[in-house]
Amino acid sequence: EDQVTQSPEALRLQEGESSSLNCSYTVSGLRGLFWYRQDPGKGPEFLFTLYSAGEEKEKERLKATLTKKESFLHITAPKPEDSATYLCAVEGSSNTGKLIFGQGTTLQVKP
């Protein structure tokens, strides 16, 4: 069964304090790993798609990396506006078209 576990559940950082969020997954035949950002009261906002181990993607202060068992979302010198819940999801070959989500990591960045 495809499964996604994110850690930590909650993370508090000071502005400028870099850190990483973890997404561990088990999937039969990874078709893609996806990162989303969700602000309170809003829908998930698409950030990145990673397809194979070793792949990296960057956007502003965010960098996503992928291995065969996990993905990391690195946040460099975060700002208060980076505060949100970050969701990780996978799509496996046995569940085409179905995103399996983790429970999310809620990030709070204090000024």
Place this chain on the structure above:
Amino acid sequence: DTAVSQTPKYLVTQMGNDKSIKCEQNLGHDTMYWYKQDSKKFLKIMFSYNNKELIINETVPNRFSPKSPDKAHLNLHINSLELGDSAVYFCASSQDSTGGAFFGQGTRLTVV
């Protein structure tokens, strides 16, 4: 322009009522989805349609019935609402039946 839009944003209704949530996407995508987010923020897929054809139908009570009049619209009708149906329902779309999806702003359903 809003890419994926849902109406209404909030819905408060009594147990036993029937209600519908509408969704429209202007991205030209072929596939649309309904996801449910529970009180613990856990997102789970309910249905997906590709070009008006039902592709994914998860273990969802028969009281939930999706309808896709065309590939830009996917509505969700819920009969005989129960307290446990209270959640946030998200519509989403993607270019094909694989890949990352773009989500609407959600409909918060509260059954009292």
